[in-house]
Amino acid sequence: MKSTEVYRIINRIIFPELKSLGFKKTKSGMLGFYKQLKDHNLVIWFQCAQGGFDAYAGSKFVVEVQISKNNDIGSPSVFRERIPFFLTMDDLTTVTILENRVKDKLRFPPSSHYIFAMDEKIQLWYKKKFEKVENIYTNSSDIWLVYFDETDIRNWVEFLQPIIRKIVLDFEQSDY
Numbered sequence: 001m002k003s004t005e006v007y008r009i010i011n012r013i014i015f016p017e018l019k020s021l022g023f024k025k026t027k028s029g030m031l032g033f034y035k036q037l038k039d040h041n042l043v044i045w046f047q048c049a050q051g052g053f054d055a056y057a058g059s060k061f062v063v064e065v066q067i068s069k070n071n072d073i074g075s076p077s078v079f080r081e082r083i084p085f086f087l088t089m090d091d092l093t094t095v096t097i098l099e100n101r102v103k104d105k106l107r108f109p110p111s112s113h114y115i116f117a118m119d120e121k122i123q124l125w126y127k128k129k130f131e132k133v134e135n136i137y138t139n140s141s142d143i144w145l146v147y148f149d150e151t152d153i154r155n156w157v158e159f160l161q162p163i164i165r166k167i168v169l170d171f172e173q174s175d176y
Contacts, residue, residue: 001149003048006061007031009150010046013157014164018044021168026073034071035168040078041071042171044164049144056109057129058102058148063160065167067176079176083160084143086167091159092137095145098155100132102146 011031015023018033023044026032032045043066053059065086068077087095108130109115115126129146137143145156 001053001059001147003052006048006059006147006153007046009153010061010157013154014161017161017165018168021165024071026071028073030073032073037067037171037176040067040069040176042067042168043071043073043075043077044167045073054129056107056113057126058106058146058152060144060146061153061156062144063164067171082142083163084137084139084141086163087137087139089136091163092139092141094159095143096133096136098152098159099146101155102148102152103130103132105148105152106130 007030011025015025015033018035021035023033023035026034026043026045028045030045030047032043034041034043045064045066046061047064048061049059051059063083065079065081065083066073066075066077067079068075084092084095106129115123147153147156
């Protein structure tokens with residue numbers, strides 16, 4: 001699944017609500033939305049992993065939030081955090097559950113797969129993609145949301161929608 005398809009799925013789910021909250025789309029290769037807040041912009045963006053989609057291990061994306069003078073994704077900002085920063089303990093538990101559901105779908109590649117002809121460290125790195133999460137993440141964890149198919153992407157975005165709604169409300173009522 002190409003990143004453009006992932007962004008299309010996410011956009012179709014999340015943009016109607018963000019648009020109703022006053023957001024516009026950013027201009028970038030990634031999927032982002034911005035809203036003017038006083039003299040800054042609230043920018044919420046999604047980034048797919050650069051490694052692309054793997055037929056066995058799927059892929060992943062991350063969500064970031066920034067407050068900056070302009071609306072460019074990743075521009076110098078007065079505030080920038082990934083989504084875990086905003087999650088409650090219950091949310092973090094849900095992330096673990098959702099991630100493990102995705103990993104239940106993954107099927108380990110056959111022994112003839114090219115990865116098994118590579119260095120052992122690379123093989124170990126690849127095998128970790130299939131390991132289930134055993135601990136609950138923290139707010140400082142670098143959480144990438146893994147997916148294997150469109151259902152997984154939809155589940156992540158539906159989980160994130162109320163969190164993003166709260167982030168928007170909190171920033172609208174704050175001085176950052």
